[in-house]
Amino acid sequence: MATMAPDPLPIVRTVAELRRRIRTWRDEGRSIGLVPTMGALHAGHLALVEASTRANDRTVATIFVNPKQFGAGEDLSRYPRREAEDVKAMERQGTNLVFAPTVDEMYPKRHATTVSVTGLTESLEGAHRPGHFNGVTTVVTKLLLQALADRAYFGEKDYQQLVVITRMARDLDIPVEIVGVPTVREADGLALSSRNEYLTPAERAIAPALHRGLRDTAEAIIAGTPIREAEENGRAAVLAAGFTSVDYLACRSADDLEPIETVNRPARVLAAARLGSTRLIDNIAVPCG
Ligand code: PAF
Numbered sequence: 216m217a218t219m220a221p222d223p224l225p226i227v228r229t230v231a232e233l234r235r236r237i238r239t240w241r242d243e244g245r246s247i248g249l250v251p252t253m254g255a256l257h258a259g260h261l262a263l264v265e266a267s268t269r270a271n272d273r274t275v276a277t278i279f280v281n282p283k284q285f286g287a288g289e290d291l292s293r294y295p296r297r298e299a300e301d302v303k304a305m306e307r308q309g310t311n312l313v314f315a316p317t318v319d320e321m322y323p324k325r326h327a328t329t330v331s332v333t334g335l336t337e338s339l340e341g342a343h344r345p346g347h348f349n350g351v352t353t354v355v356t357k358l359l360l361q362a363l364a365d366r367a368y369f370g371e372k373d374y375q376q377l378v379v380i381t382r383m384a385r386d387l388d389i390p391v392e393i394v395g396v397p398t399v400r401e402a403d404g405l406a407l408s409s410r411n412e413y414l415t416p417a418e419r420a421i422a423p424a425l426h427r428g429l430r431d432t433a434e435a436i437i438a439g440t441p442i443r444e445a446e447e448n449g450r451a452a453v454l455a456a457g458f459t460s461v462d463y464l465a466c467r468s469a470d471d472l473e474p475i476e477t478v479n480r481p482a483r484v485l486a487a488a489r490l491g492s493t494r495l496i497d498n499i500a501v502p503c504g
Pocket of ligand 1: 284355
């Protein structure tokens with residue numbers, strides 16, 4: 216007996232079609248999870264999809280390389296794009312719908328609105344990537360309002376982004392639960408990132424030193440080393456391992472990213488460093504008490 220091939224994972228390109236499909240699921244009483252991505256998927260993205268499929272009846276993944284979050288001289292033109300492969304991976308992971316709009320669909324002519332979160336965005340990534348967070352918060356606000364999902368999933372690897380988006384959704388009363396998903400790492404500790412594929416073999420061998428630097432800094436702080444001294448040692452270790460430069464390596468309060476003097480509340484050590492032409496970011500939790 217001939218077996219029917221399963222329907223391929225649908226890809227929609229317009230906000231109207233996305234809303235139509237989601238409305239049908241809502242009418243059936245289904246819960247919905249949203250997984251925003253810029254494509255070039257790796258196991259970290261698939262962990263977001265997995266978290267969504269576990270908690271929701273239907274999962275919508277988005278693929279959109281958002282030009283507004285790349286600064287002048289950043290890697291927008293070389294950012295990896297491989298939609299067909301990404302869609303297959305999302306399908307295997309149980310995604311029910313892919314939303315992959317064009318730039319014109321997301322930012323039609325005379326688009327004039329920017330969403331900006333103050334206070335959480337000026338330091339760390341914000342200090343080194345002017346305008347980056349405005350691009351992120353603008354596109355994520357649009358995606359959240361377009362889908363109106365019950366939950367939306369973001370990786371802890373971009374920890375500052377997660378904190379900013381959580382605050383933004385709360386401040387704007389967007390009816391969605393923002394869910395953070397732990398970072399997925401290679402066996403040697405390197406956090407998975409679409410940008411890892413820019414690394415040459417020699418740089419790839421050095422790259423896990425960023426995670427080691429964070430881990431050693433967190434351990435030193437827990438053992439009682441003063442925070443400023445531990446941060447300085449961490450930066451020195453990352454440079455000594457072969458990184459070209461360190462944009463920041465800093466211990467901050469986990470909920471508002473403020474600098475702290477002692478770990479009397481949950482904290483996070485966050486870092487960004489350059490290895491040749493590639494900029495890597497990572498972070499690690501510092502438990503308190
Ligand atoms: O983390 C990302 O991949 C992007 O910043 C996001 C959240 C998809 C917005 O473009």
